[in-house]
Amino acid sequence: MASPRETSKTAYKLERYNSYIRRVNRTKLLNASSKLLFWATLLIALVLVFFFTLNYPPLSSSADRHPLQHYLLSYSAFYRPKGSAAIGDPVWEKQVRHSSTARRANGLSILVTGAAGFIGTHCSLALKKRGEGVLGLDNFNSYYDPSLKRARQALLAKHQVFIVEGDLNDGPLLRKLFDVVPFTHVLHLAAQAGVRYAMQNPQSYVASNIAGFVTLLEVAKNANPQPSIVWASSSSVYGLNTENPFSESHRTDQPASLYAATKKAGEEIAHTYNHIYGLSLTGLRFFTVYGPWGRPDMAYFFFTKDILQGKQIDVYRTQDDKEVARDFTYVDDVVKGCVGALDTAEKSTGSGGKKRGPAQLRIYNLGNTSPVPVGRLVSILELLLGTSAKKHVIKMPRNGDVPFTHANVSLAYRDFGYKPTTDLAMGLRKFVKWYVHYYGIKSTLNKEVDSAAGNNDSSN
Numbered sequence: 001m002a003s004p005r006e007t008s009k010t011a012y013k014l015e016r017y018n019s020y021i022r023r024v025n026r027t028k029l030l031n032a033s034s035k036l037l038f039w040a041t042l043l044i045a046l047v048l049v050f051f052f053t054l055n056y057p058p059l060s061s062s063a064d065r066h067p068l069q070h071y072l073l074s075y076s077a078f079y080r081p082k083g084s085a086a087i088g089d090p091v092w093e094k095q096v097r098h099s100s101t102a103r104r105a106n107g108l109s110i111l112v113t114g115a116a117g118f119i120g121t122h123c124s125l126a127l128k129k130r131g132e133g134v135l136g137l138d139n140f141n142s143y144y145d146p147s148l149k150r151a152r153q154a155l156l157a158k159h160q161v162f163i164v165e166g167d168l169n170d171g172p173l174l175r176k177l178f179d180v181v182p183f184t185h186v187l188h189l190a191a192q193a194g195v196r197y198a199m200q201n202p203q204s205y206v207a208s209n210i211a212g213f214v215t216l217l218e219v220a221k222n223a224n225p226q227p228s229i230v231w232a233s234s235s236s237v238y239g240l241n242t243e244n245p246f247s248e249s250h251r252t253d254q255p256a257s258l259y260a261a262t263k264k265a266g267e268e269i270a271h272t273y274n275h276i277y278g279l280s281l282t283g284l285r286f287f288t289v290y291g292p293w294g295r296p297d298m299a300y301f302f303f304t305k306d307i308l309q310g311k312q313i314d315v316y317r318t319q320d321d322k323e324v325a326r327d328f329t330y331v332d333d334v335v336k337g338c339v340g341a342l343d344t345a346e347k348s349t350g351s352g353g354k355k356r357g358p359a360q361l362r363i364y365n366l367g368n369t370s371p372v373p374v375g376r377l378v379s380i381l382e383l384l385l386g387t388s389a390k391k392h393v394i395k396m397p398r399n400g401d402v403p404f405t406h407a408n409v410s411l412a413y414r415d416f417g418y419k420p421t422t423d424l425a426m427g428l429r430k431f432v433k434w435y436v437h438y439y440g441i442k443s444t445l446n447k448e449v450d451s452a453a454g455n456n457d458s459s460n
């Protein structure tokens with residue numbers, strides 16, 4: 001029999017062995033969990049990379065997508081905002097029909113492409129308020145902050161405008177929409193915008209402004225009834241034109257940017273579809289449209305942001321050291337122009353892809369008729385924001401910009417009474433008022449902003 005001393009020695013050894021085993025197990029567990037952590041992090045990183053590259057470059061066609069991207073996109077459909085349903089299912093069809101049904105007798109039924117965009121949102125609201133049926137289409141791409149597009153979507157949803165989330169290049173989706181709704185009109189505003197970005201991502205302009213437009217026209221020409229189409233061209237088609245002010249009869253064969261070239265191509269494509277298929281087509285040349293809910297890639301918008309943050313802004317002058325000027329046009333004026341164009345659009349004459357007779361083909365300038373130098377734009381912002389801008393005056397880079405724009409709008413006035421009424425100072429007041437409200441900025445804003453922006457600002 002073991003002596004008590006030996007027994008306690010054995011117990012001590014046993015305890016040491018057990019504690020060793022526990023240490024080993026702890027280390028193993030630690031190693032196993034750090035490996036697990038490593039692989040989990042890697043997996044999450046890979047998934048994130050896929051999600052980030054999912055829709056980049058913006059407006060990539062669905063045909064270009066990697067099969068895994070297709071899968072992830074359909075998977076992400078589960079995360080649509082509350083209240084929306086999968087494309088094609090009965091709930092979705094009900095939303096589509098409800099949104100596009102007019103609430104007034106003989107009202108229009110309009111498909112607005114780019115409805116979550118700046119001008120698209122304003123037009124959709126105006127048309128809906130008038131009692132028309134409005135259905136939106138937008139791909140919510142990331143050319144600029146998609147959260148702004150989501151906020152516009154929420155605003156439209158409050159007014160019973162539903163936006164179908166999809167790409168212009170998705171022919172089957174467009175056909176499905178025309179199967180469900182006999183649209184009387186299409187207001188086609190979806191596009192790759194921005195003059196200078198075309199040097200960074202040229203293909204996105206071709207994909208949206210050319211391929212996307214053709215996809216839409218193909219579906220529209222086969223529809224029965226064919227809709228009348230009003231669509232967004234651009235002042236940039238005048239390019240290096242030196243005749244002033246710009247009239248629709250002036251030459252537009254010297255585009256200075258790929259953006260301008262794709263818009264000009266759109267005008268020629270419109271001619272073809274009008275000629276062959278009898279589609280009624282109206283192109284609107286917008287002149288640097290600005291206002292509440294605007295585009296963060298435009299100068300007035302990022303100047304405001306940078307001035308408030310005390311950052312330097314680049315103010316361009318021409319190569320021969322003259323002021324650069326734009327015919328800045330307030331969004332409410334442009335909306336009136338769009339509505340006027342829709343109201344005066346004649347019916348398409350074809351059906352099911354066959355022309356039955358000549359159809360209307362129109363082009364109009366929608367500008368403000370009074371160009372303002374960029375330096376003056378900055379001075380107005382300084383006054384409204386109560387802060388001096390850190391101006392860096394430089395020669396305009398050779399990146400597609402033109403020195404000035406100036407619209408003659410007599411055609412639009414003659415045909416649908418288009419008459420812009422908002423000057424830049426008043427329009428910027430309304431913009432700044434929206435901007436500080438939207439971004440929750442409490443600053444040393446000039447009191448003038450609140451009082452002078454007036455109470456009739458329909459945009460908030």
Ligand SMILES: O=C(O)[C@H]1O[C@H](OP(=O)(O)OP(=O)(O)OC[C@H]2O[C@@H](n3ccc(=O)[nH]c3=O)[C@H](O)[C@@H]2O)[C@H](O)[C@@H](O)[C@H]1O
Nearest residue numbers: 193194195234235236286287288298299314315316324374
């Ligand atoms: O009418 C159009 O069809 C186009 O209008 C708009 O293009 P633009 O007129 O070029 O507007 P925007 O970029 O706001 O530059 C405004 C001014 O600021 C100057 N500008 C610009 C940037 C800068 O850093 N500094 C500067 O001085 C610049 O030289 C210019 O004089 C739309 O973006 C475009 O999508 C299209 O719709």
